Amino acid sequence: MTDLIEAPAAAPPPVRSGQARKHRLFGRNPLGILFSAPYLLFVLAVFAYPLGYSVWIAFHDFFFAAPGTQVERPFVGLDNFVTALSDPAVIRSFGNVGIFLLINVPLTVVLSLLLAAALNRITHFRGFLRVSYYVPYVTASVAVVAVWIFLFNGGGLVNQILGPLAPKPSWLINEQLAMPTIALFVTWKQLGFYILLYLAALQAVPKELYESASTDGAGAVRSFFSVTVPGVRPATVLVLLVSTVTGANLFTEPYLLTGGGGPNGASASPVLIMYQRGLQQGQPDVAAAIGVMLVIVVLIIAWLQNRFAGGND
Amino acid sequence: MADRTMSKGQTTLRGIVLAVGAIVFLFPFYYMVIGSLQAKPDPTIAGAFPSIGNLTGHNYAAINDRINLFQGLANSGIFTGGVLIGTMVFGLLAGYALAVLQWRGRGVTFALALLVQVVPFQLLIIPLYVLIARDYGLADNYLGMILPFFINSTAVIIFRAYFLQLPKEIFEAARIDGASELALLWRVAIPLVRPALITVVLVTFIGPWNEFLWPFLVTKEASLQPLAVSLANYISNVASSTSNPFGAMLAGAVVLAAPVVVLFIVFQRYFTSADIGSGVKG
Numbered sequence: 001m002t003d004l005i006e007a008p009a010a011a012p013p014p015v016r017s018g019q020a021r022k023h024r025l026f027g028r029n030p031l032g033i034l035f036s037a038p039y040l041l042f043v044l045a046v047f048a049y050p051l052g053y054s055v056w057i058a059f060h061d062f063f064f065a066a067p068g069t070q071v072e073r074p075f076v077g078l079d080n081f082v083t084a085l086s087d088p089a090v091i092r093s094f095g096n097v098g099i100f101l102l103i104n105v106p107l108t109v110v111l112s113l114l115l116a117a118a119l120n121r122i123t124h125f126r127g128f129l130r131v132s133y134y135v136p137y138v139t140a141s142v143a144v145v146a147v148w149i150f151l152f153n154g155g156g157l158v159n160q161i162l163g164p165l166a167p168k169p170s171w172l173i174n175e176q177l178a179m180p181t182i183a184l185f186v187t188w189k190q191l192g193f194y195i196l197l198y199l200a201a202l203q204a205v206p207k208e209l210y211e212s213a214s215t216d217g218a219g220a221v222r223s224f225f226s227v228t229v230p231g232v233r234p235a236t237v238l239v240l241l242v243s244t245v246t247g248a249n250l251f252t253e254p255y256l257l258t259g260g261g262g263p264n265g266a267s268a269s270p271v272l273i274m275y276q277r278g279l280q281q282g283q284p285d286v287a288a289a290i291g292v293m294l295v296i297v298v299l300i301i302a303w304l305q306n307r308f309a310g311g312n313d
Numbered sequence: 314m315a316d317r318t319m320s321k322g323q324t325t326l327r328g329i330v331l332a333v334g335a336i337v338f339l340f341p342f343y344y345m346v347i348g349s350l351q352a353k354p355d356p357t358i359a360g361a362f363p364s365i366g367n368l369t370g371h372n373y374a375a376i377n378d379r380i381n382l383f384q385g386l387a388n389s390g391i392f393t394g395g396v397l398i399g400t401m402v403f404g405l406l407a408g409y410a411l412a413v414l415q416w417r418g419r420g421v422t423f424a425l426a427l428l429v430q431v432v433p434f435q436l437l438i439i440p441l442y443v444l445i446a447r448d449y450g451l452a453d454n455y456l457g458m459i460l461p462f463f464i465n466s467t468a469v470i471i472f473r474a475y476f477l478q479l480p481k482e483i484f485e486a487a488r489i490d491g492a493s494e495l496a497l498l499w500r501v502a503i504p505l506v507r508p509a510l511i512t513v514v515l516v517t518f519i520g521p522w523n524e525f526l527w528p529f530l531v532t533k534e535a536s537l538q539p540l541a542v543s544l545a546n547y548i549s550n551v552a553s554s555t556s557n558p559f560g561a562m563l564a565g566a567v568v569l570a571a572p573v574v575v576l577f578i579v580f581q582r583y584f585t586s587a588d589i590g591s592g593v594k595g
Contacts, residue, residue: 025417031494032416039407040418042399042464043425047432050440057439064447115334118327125331131581132335135342138577140523142541143566146548147345150559156356157344188337196585220323241431249435252525256548271435271526279530284439291436298433 058292062285080289087277090290093261093270094297096179100269101247101301103183108243109236112191116198117228130199134192141189141252148185148257172258178267182253190246194239201235202228233309240305248298251275270294345570349373349563372560373568379555380547382568385540388455389569392528392539393521395459400468400517401510407464408472409498413484423473429466437461438530446531453534462521468513475509476502511583515576522573540569 026033058080065071084090119129136144151158152171159166167174171181205228213223229236250269254261261268270290278287344361348354352369360367376382410416411423441461451457479502487497503510525541532538538546544565555561577584 027416029414029416032410032414035406035410038403039464046461050437053440054436118331132339138519138573139570140541142545143570146562146566147341278439288439295436
């Protein structure tokens with residue numbers, strides 16, 4: 001194995017000009033290209049090509065054909081987009097994900113920064129707390145969904161504790177509450193990851209800034225807002241971006257928690273609709289068009305976030 | 314690290330916030346185990362505490378009757394194992410090349426590895442399904458399951474970050490001694506980044522082990538489904554036909570969650586903010 005890979009590098013005797021040309025063409029260690037080739041091939045085959053293919057499908061009349069048959073797939077312009085946009089379920093799913101992001105993203109930023117800042121200042125129980133915060137993040141959605149169904153169903157523990165205050169109909173079958181409950185679930189599940197991100201960012205905030213803030217008479221709250229918050233701004237931009245992308249990918253939670261986006265489509269996400277239209281009803285072209293629109297919306301949101309939270313750096 | 318600007322009240326408040334946080338994060342896991350052991354589901358407040366008369370292992374047998382737990386675990390293991398092999402071999406090679414070797418295309422490759430992290434998977438579902446399940450005929454096949462996850466890009470970036478920390482002199486000295494690049498990687502570089510190997514295994518493991526959407530799309534055959542998929546199918550379709558659906562559901566959830574939770578508790582010092590920070594920021 002070793003010999004096979006070494007052979008080409010060792011074969012040519014050092015001819016000065018050939019060596020120089022090789023360096024100019026491939027760099028000083030052409031072996032790097034060989035080492036990275038499998039990964040590059042993987043990225044091209046699994047990300048780049050499907051990405052382009054997805055856009056192509058969205059603009060063509062595409063349907064599932066038996067393998068091996070030659071079928072025509074004519075260019076249809078924006079037809080698939082028109083079909084998607086004239087479907088009220090699609091419009092509703094975009095609204096639903098909007099509700100989701102409005103609850104999930106701000107809650108994620110505030111809670112993860114607060115918990116990370118508090119965690120960063122203690123010495124006791126730090127390891128235990130860190131682990132307990134990221135346990136939901138590393139656990140399968142499918143597993144924790146099971147316990148949330150148990151907690152939030154009509155006669156579940158949450159309603160037992162709330163007693164007469166329990167919502168009717170219960171959380172997951174209530175049109176107004178289904179999506180907010182899913183947003184809370186995802187916030188809870190992902191928070192540990194963002195806490196780790198903020199902990200890393202907090203290490204990089206210079207200690208001297210806190211010292212000079214305290215000499216200037218700033219209290220804990222003042223120094224949190226004038227030192228910590230600006231100090232972790234790059235992390236905040238990242239948390240905003242990652243939580244928005246994760247939210248737009250929402251599928252498992254409405255599929256399982258609310259039995260496929262119920263009640264009455266109140267918690268259906270665009271990806272759930274893509275699955276239903278594309279794979280269950282055999283309209284992959286319309287599903288691809290929904291995907292393209294979803295990505296455009298996410299890009300616009302990310303650009304706005306970067307513009308308003310990113311500062312000048 | 315007690316600082317002068319904090320009053321006693323604020324210190325207490327911080328302790329309370331952290332403790333409430335820990336309870337909110339951990340209670341559902343405790344409740345998952347309790348619920349999986351209840352002979353009759355007891356959603357009352359008293360039911361949150363174990364009561365001797367209401368304890369049983371029957372739910373585990375009940376869920377195992379409906380979905381073969383061992384088969385599910387084995388399928389999850391094959392799916393995860395395939396991704397781990399791809400990432401530990403090809404991801405490591407790419408990370409090493411990005412950090413240590415000088416070659417044309419290095420900058421572009423690194424930019425791609427960063428970009429891949431923000432490509433929304435939802436845009437890829439339809440084309441990947443068409444390509445893998447239809448064109449290549451890899452539906453109901455372990456290869457088809459593994460392929461989209463084969464090399465974890467976060468792992469490539471973590472490997473690169475660790476290899477970058479190694480002093481350049483080590484490599485130069487070994488090269489002067491006539492060591493080949495592969496020998497250098499195997500005998501010098503890898504032993505020096507051993508903690509990175511564990512970090513990468515942890516980060517990579519949770520991807521395929523917890524993944525639901527993709528294996529759900531490409532496996533219709535129950536005997537090939539990873540546990541996450543068969544448990545999800547049980548929750549959404551057949552739970553109502555079991556005598557204690559909650560108990561069985563939670564028993565399945567415990568079996569699915571336990572390997573990951575144990576792994577992350579045992580190796581917790583390899584999953585820290587520094588590792589994740591380097592992984593995401595590059």
